[in-house]
Amino acid sequence: MRDALKAAIRGVRDFPKKGIVFRDITPVLADPVLLRETVERLSEPFYEQDVQVVAGTEARGFILAPAVALHLAAGFVPIRKKGKLPCATHQASYALEYGTDTLEMHRDAIKPGTRVLMVDDLLATGGTMKACCDMVQAAGGVIVGCAFLVELTFLGGRAQLDPHPVFTLVEYASEEE
Amino acid sequence: MRDALKAAIRGVRDFPKKGIVFRDITPVLADPVLLRETVERLSEPFYEQDVQVVAGTEARGFILAPAVALHLAAGFVPIRKKGKLPCATHQASYALEYGTDTLEMHRDAIKPGTRVLMVDDLLATGGTMKACCDMVQAAGGVIVGCAFLVELTFLGGRAQLDPHPVFTLVEYASEEE
Numbered sequence: 001m002r003d004a005l006k007a008a009i010r011g012v013r014d015f016p017k018k019g020i021v022f023r024d025i026t027p028v029l030a031d032p033v034l035l036r037e038t039v040e041r042l043s044e045p046f047y048e049q050d051v052q053v054v055a056g057t058e059a060r061g062f063i064l065a066p067a068v069a070l071h072l073a074a075g076f077v078p079i080r081k082k083g084k085l086p087c088a089t090h091q092a093s094y095a096l097e098y099g100t101d102t103l104e105m106h107r108d109a110i111k112p113g114t115r116v117l118m119v120d121d122l123l124a125t126g127g128t129m130k131a132c133c134d135m136v137q138a139a140g141g142v143i144v145g146c147a148f149l150v151e152l153t154f155l156g157g158r159a160q161l162d163p164h165p166v167f168t169l170v171e172y173a174s175e176e177e
Numbered sequence: 178m179r180d181a182l183k184a185a186i187r188g189v190r191d192f193p194k195k196g197i198v199f200r201d202i203t204p205v206l207a208d209p210v211l212l213r214e215t216v217e218r219l220s221e222p223f224y225e226q227d228v229q230v231v232a233g234t235e236a237r238g239f240i241l242a243p244a245v246a247l248h249l250a251a252g253f254v255p256i257r258k259k260g261k262l263p264c265a266t267h268q269a270s271y272a273l274e275y276g277t278d279t280l281e282m283h284r285d286a287i288k289p290g291t292r293v294l295m296v297d298d299l300l301a302t303g304g305t306m307k308a309c310c311d312m313v314q315a316a317g318g319v320i321v322g323c324a325f326l327v328e329l330t331f332l333g334g335r336a337q338l339d340p341h342p343v344f345t346l347v348e349y350a351s352e353e354e
Contacts, residue, residue, distance in 0.1 A: 012263035022263045030252040062239035075207040086189035086199045
């Protein structure tokens with residue numbers, strides 16, 4: 001199964017800039033069998049974890065997180081770019097290559113003790129996910145883990161997310177793999 | 178059921194600007210029962226329609242479209258803002274209040290004859306969805322319908338999407354409803 005996923009993911013050279021191999025998961029999403037397998041396998045480690053909500057971050061985190069939520073009979077909480085959510089929010093800032101960006105989550109979305117699974121499509125440096133985890137914890141949420149379809153292990157994102165359990169389906173050890 | 182959904186949706190006054198009542202669906206998404214019911218009921222009219230892919234547009238269209246795709250045993254195709262997709266794309270431009278914006282879809286995502294269901298969270302004026310439908314049709318896709326959780330009927334979006342079948346779960350006849 002992991003081989004079928006990896007075989008379907010396209011490496012696109014020099015996107016979005018020279019030297020980067022972009023891991024394009026759209027062929028996985030477009031295939032009904034691979035889409036289902038992705039959601040089932042991302043959910044599997046958390047079946048006995050009493051996940052109450054699955055959080056996903058705009059935009060690509062919105063693709064898999066709600067489907068995993070449905071599979072785990074949990075709710076979905078969107079983490080959005082600043083200014084998009086209409087009610088009172090928690091905020092988290094994280095560093096970009098130049099400057100910072102801010103993400104928001106509704107204050108009523110996660111109560112103290114809520115068990116939260118974080119889902120995104122790809123783990124790179126982990127900066128965005130770490131900011132999201134910090135925000136969820138500041139709200140009192142208990143993070144049961146972070147699950148990703150793809151992990152770029154050579155960028156060290158997993159260490160950033162310590163001590164949260166990190167679970168990934170497809171790993172790349174270098175840009176060239 | 179429709180009442181439970183409507184009861185959960187929050188009207189937030191003067192967001193994003195004065196005079197607008199923003200229909201906030203995040204309480205529906207956060208509730209496992211309402212999330213499941215939303216996905217099932219958006220899928221239901223299309224069970225016998227041989228849907229091959231469900232298309233959703235960045236960012237909020239990414240929330241429900243992949244879940245509906247899973248429910249219909251279809252694939253998911255993301256329609257993204259310009260410059261986000263790494264491979265060759267079709268493009269569609271649509272009018273904003275000031276200027277225009279451009280959306281893209283991978284060229285290999287929809288082949289001539291592919292049966293496509295369009296899913297988004299909210300139908301307002303229909304401008305974005307119309308641009309997406311036109312792009313899918315230009316690629317040779319056959320649109321079996323457009324499904325939305327919420328319809329703001331007073332904005333006339335349904336007529337914009339003619340002759341595509343439009344299916345919505347919760348309707349608002351005015352800003353004040």
